[in-house]
Amino acid sequence: MTDTGRISWALAWKLARRELSLRFKGLRLLLVCLFLGTGALTAIGTLTSAIDNELENRGQELLGGDLEVEIWQRSPSEDEFEAFARYGEISTGTRLQVVARNGENTAPVGLKAVDAAYPLYGVLTLEDGREVGAPASGEAWLDQGAMDRLGIEVGETFRVGTAELTAGGVIGGEPDRLSEGFQLGPTIIVDESVPATSGLLQPGSMYQSKTRIAFDAARDPAEVEDALMDAFPLSGFDFRNRDRASPGADRFVGRMGEFLTLVGLAALVIAGIGIGGGVSSYLEARRSSIATLKVLGATSGDIARIYGLQVVAAALTGSVAGVVAGLAVTPLLSIALEGLLPVQSGFVLAPGALLLAAAYGLLVALVFAATPILRARQFPAMALMRARVAPLARDRGAWVWVGGGLAAIVALALLTSNTPLLSGGFLAGAGVMLLLLAGLGLAIRHAARRVSRPSDPLLRNALANLHRPGAATSGLVTALGFGLSAFVLLAAIQTSIDGNIQNRVPAEAPDYFVLDIPRDNADDFRELVLTQDPDATIRTVPALRGVVTAFGPEEAMTRVAELDEIPDGAWALNGERGLTYSEALPPGNSLVEGSWWEADHNGEPLVSVDAEFAQAIDLQVGDSLTIALLGVERTARVANLRRIDWESLGFNYVLVFSPNALEDAPHNLAATIELSDDSDTGPLLRGLVQRFPSSSAIEVGQLLTQARDVLGQVGLATLAAASVAVLAGLAVLLGAIAAARAARTYDTVVLRVLGASRGQILWMQFLEYLLLAAILAIVALAIGSALAWLVVTQLFEFDWLPDWGTVLAVLGAGLALVVGFAVLGSLPLLRAKPAQALRAL
Secondary structure (H helix, E strand, C coil): CCCCCCCCHHHHHHHHHHHCCCCCCCCHHHHHHHHHHHHHHHHHHHHHHHHHHHHHHCHHHHHCCCEEEEEECCCCCHHHHHHHHCCEEEEEEEEEEEEEEECCEEEEEEEEEECCCCCCCCCEEECCCCEECCCCCCEEEECHHHHHHHCCCCCCEEEECCEEEEEEEEEEECCCCHHHCCCCCCEEEEECCHHHHCCCCCCCCCCEEEEEEEECCCCCHHHHHHHHHHHCCCCCCEEEEHHHCCHHHHHHHHHHHHHHHHHHHHHHHHHHHHHHHHHHHHHHHCHHHHHHHHHCCCCHHHHHHHHHHHHHHHHHHHHHHHHHHHHHHHHHHHHHHECCECCCCCCCCCHHHHHHHHHHHHHHHHHHHHHHHHHHHCCCHHHHHCCCCCCCCCCCCHHHHHHHHHHHHHHHHHHCCCCHHHHHHHHHHHHHHHHHHHHHHHHHHHHHHHCCCCCCHHHHHHHHCCCCCCCCHHHHHHHHHHHHHHHHHHHHHHHHHHHHHHHHHHHHCCCEEEEEECHHHHHHHHHHHHHHCCCCEEEEEEEEEEEEEEEECHHHCEEHHHCCCCCCCCHHHCCCEEEEECCCCCCCEEEEEECCCCCCCCCCCEEEEEHHHHHHHCCCCCCEEEEEECCEEEEEEEEEEEEECHHHCCCCCCEEECHHHHCCCCCEEEEEEECCCCCCHHHHHHHHHHHCCCCEEEEHHHHHHHHHHHHHHHHHHHHHHHHHHHHHHHHHHHHHHHHCHHHHHHHHHHHHHCCCCHHHHHHHHHHHHHHHHHHHHHHHHHHHHHHHHHHHHHHCCCCCCCCHHHHHHHHHHHHHHHHHHHHHHHHHHHCCCHHHHHHCC
């Protein structure tokens, strides 16, 4: 004993350990809840940390240099080459979309032409184990996908443009693949001379030159970028450096990781409700022990110490087990993502992620376990002895622990987030949703109390169980409603997006996009298409690339290079963008302000600007806008603003100029082709490849397949996170059953004494949970569908096209799981022996 009359922590632990089973009998629900939550958070945190570390530590390898300079439609000039070479070793190359062919087999591919210095960092490997550089003249390295589409093996030939190449090997590992960005089709790597000698590079062709620089000394990439821009302000350079080798992947991983972490955290908080029920059940079973300790002189503080230590021991065990399981799962996730994101297979240790997951688990355990522990310590021994007929009252002081613990969890989430506003908004929304569900649970209890009593006694008892004293209806509606709503949300979003792709996109999208059609051959192109399909619809547009360098009133124009940061929504100021010119307003566009120019306009150069972009940079009709095109500045007056229908899936340009502004610049045409319903696409594609070898014909069907693949991968990740929420809800269900087991045992025994059969009792339990499941179905369907509608229509700006059959099937499967677990959890009640149970009262 201490001087204050309390037992020491050592003695408290000795007593706690003596009663605590190594198998944690009675506290297994707490272990399961923490295992699920910390395991999910560990796996998510470890994986995202591993990817972040790869992006940070392998930036040079992923980029292929310390700095990359991209230029559209031209190669660097001699002066630019000399400037690049001052900073270190350089490697140059060309990237463009082409169509490779082998007889009647064709494949749209990303052609990657590299020089002898490639790769500056990392190693290019083939499937046969060879470490290689640029292929020899007349040879190529191909992705397996290109080999399959062309129907060739290593050593066989195929054609790109006018060149015949030999497949020298299959690409195994491409060190800079991630930084190459999105491309239509698999990669083919060739010698740097192939694009020019095969006729693919013509004046106006859409290609991209890339120059990588490996610094010869310690340099700041940002300072080198600034120096090059100062030296060549009209060059149209786009930069990437080793610190942001793949900004898109970095942003995606960061946002997706935070989202999954928050979903996992929400699931862990839901599991906390189950933890509270499990600890209540455990203390209910230890009532006689607590009463005995109090009779022997133990204080309320002693009780809190003894059983608090037991809960802490169980919480530590569950959290550690969850962390270990999360680490074990991470290699499997790494294998699944290998090739898509920069993550190495094998075990990955991220101490920060492990500590964060464990901290969340322990906080949630202590917050929700504190309530039953504090409630038990406040009652005298005799009240504890009578607890089966005199249930313990609530301890209002526990709200301080719960509120403080939740505040600590929220603070920890915000402090460890890269986007606190986004995380705060998510947590606030989840909190509001949980409060609404809790309120709904209270409303259900009130309604069940008010509804007229059914004549069937089993149904009457089942309905009464929803509002009886001590009923866990509110907690179950909150937890299971959240988890099932998440499933409905994901099912509705995924099926709605897929519905847009399957139903709306094919109806509005053309069959082909064709790039780099020589202007002089436009009539031949049209003749070829109409010969194959006289009813085809063809739209051709001039295609150029340029960078906005200045905008605003003519007398006070703003230079883009002088902006401290790009305004929100002004994405068109970032690097080079597509440009075109037109005599008439493009299809799918509508004028918002100003008027369109005459078809034969020959006055000052004019430009039509997207209204949203103009609003972002405060550009008005009558202002001026300057672009740099192939290193030469051109200025045009803003004639009108227009609204673009981005969903039309045709050619949409932020900037459309009058013909006299751009038609003298070197450029080619791009086209869309819509075929009649009964037209065969095969002959047309082969004819285009043969007649126009330097053009790229892209089938829209392949784009849709890639879009579905990406959505499927994202959906799988979110589905896994939501599954944790549903499992947490099931844990809450089991916790509620366990917490009410003593009262339910008493009820079951009384019913058995009055003549009820085991089948009738089980049927009554089934009806009770079936009623609750039916209510949850309506709640989850309403909440999940409403949130999905907001995401699809407001965030993604898609049409609301969910597959209700799939949504209801997902919801039905979840509800069947809930009812099944509830009935299984009630089976131990049937084994209670009436005589033994009555003697225990």
